[in-house]
Amino acid sequence: MSDVRKLTVAALTRVEGEGALRVRVVDGKVEIAEFNIYEPPRFFERLVKGREIREVPDIVARICGICPVAYQMSACHALEKALGIRVTPEIDALRRLLYCGEWLQSHALHMHLLDAPDFLGCESGFTMPPEHAPFLERGLRMKTIGNQLISVIGGRAVHPINVTVGGFYKAPSGADVRGMLPDLEWGLAAAEATVAQVSRFEFPQFSAPHEYVSLHADDDACREYPMNHGRVVAVAGGHTTLDIPVADYATHFVERQVPQSTALHCLIEPGSRPYCCGPLARMATSRHQLPPRAAAAAAACGIDWPTDNPFHGIVARGIELVAAFEEAVRLARGYRQELSVPRVEYRPQPGAGCHATEAPRGLLYHRYRIGDDGLIAEAVIVPPTSQSQARVEEDLKAYLPTVLDRDDAEATRRCEHLIRTYDPCISCATHFLRIERHSPGRPS
């Protein structure tokens, strides 16, 4: 008689968005491992059709309140390519500084409030016992500094209003930007302390070979840890498996709809390979571009990069916190309001363009076509979560056998942790997790 075991998490908690987990194990073999997204669709690609070019950054920001800057950046660059305009180096530097703010708040939030509780054995960042208060407070302060940086440049922390195609509506004052320096310098040291602390967490023993995808910027045009620029690169097992300009993205990546989800699964061709993006992927492709203190933190943390253990995500995020603070300090020091023409003007005209940037959770690809009337005729947006989703399911299948000796509650909790470590931005759903054990023939 075969033994059937089902694990269900109808609503995942401490994730951004609505998602569920469904697992079915027969005689110790994993038959189904699904990570479902049931966030109701909001149809953004359709919503921007017929809108003006200048409205797009404000509209697509609303796809995600946690990474609105990423959506604004991918949209602006794609539309600038469609219009054939280039921003100045000063605007480009200010955009990178703004993006640093978003990485800071998003990574600090995920690490301290969503992911760390699993390692520390608590159910929430808000209810961490007092011995973890210094860790939590440092994390919340880093998050607040990220928010302030976005506000100084973007006008407010969630859905900045100062970003536009061609640059910014208004250049922030030099005094305001440089006024961030004491906090940013504090944050740099704080982030280093956090990396040292999270790298001592006890990581579940698990490794699954991954194919990692991210932008990679290492040529004369641009050499930096990737945010706004770069080629799309994939690596697996120490080898480069893909290296293409963003313009060729659509010929190498396919999106497929799966019945249980409202998000599309994204795969690399040929072979429909699942892949992973985000901090672990950027560490795999671009760790040699990390600024010096982040590179030192990466070398000292005791993990060999690239890693095949997804639970190391919290350390990769910490290293990127160091990198974002370090870059922010450099860029804020160099900022001169007088040098900055806030934006490059354009005339609406027909054209098409695509671009990808690195959202905190990974590659974010946008493509737009502008019609003869100067309005948006077509939009394609591929967010990071749908790209990593197939990979998360593969990982669940590989991870499950290692936790099946636990009771249902613990096995389920561990699966949830695996999903959370990817920082899926879905806005999670039901909150109960249920494991049913039954044998065929008996009612389930």
Place this chain on the structure above:
Amino acid sequence: MRPRLAVYKFASCDGCQLQVIDVLGRARPHLGELAELLDIEHFLEARSRIGAGPYDVGLVEGSVSTPHDIERIKEIRQQCRFLVTIGACATAGGIQALRNWGQIDDFLSAVYATPAYIDTLATSDPVAAHVKVDFELRGCPIDPGQLASVISAFCVGRKPRLPGYSVCVECKERGTVCVAVAKGIPCLGPVTQAGCGGICPAHDRECFGCYGPDRQEPNLVSLTGFYERHGANRDSLGRLVQSFNAWAPEFRTEHDRLSGDAP
């Protein structure tokens, strides 16, 4: 006993919930006050433990857009003594309410290859279209300061008081030169509820109404008429009022009038 707080999500971007986390987690120095005033009993995004209802205050983010959502919001209403919508999605249907003008099938096929899989309503509705709402907090996203004062008001059993004036007043307060008068930029500041601090005009751009219509009978017809007489394009004005609060009655009516859809 301390008031028990619940936070819920419907179709949304999470931006308003992030402001809730910000207010609760701005913690320690300030959290002090708020977190000591209440217990967070149900907040999937922030904690795994879920305390059983009923709750004293329920904050709802997001619009109602599936058959299941309708059932869920009715249950939530029964669980919460005070129900507060947070943000443009919950209060007015959000940017996704643009679909309310169009054909849902057209929207589905624009995004998903196999539309049959997607279980969805033809419209994105404000929460108040389905249940009674005790207070509507506006903004896309909501302002953390306003949120803090609404939560603390309900915690002590007082009705929240928020500014009843427009963004224009905030511009005057901060000394911003009027973008409509000085630069000829069509701006919704005169008809939009205050709360953001007037940040868009302070950045040399128009207010696009993300805090929704002013509570004091905003006169949109005369405002857009003024912009039209000064050379603004009618279609463009129609788009201006059709964004994050497009389905709010005042903005919706004006959009339809401008586009000639109105009776």
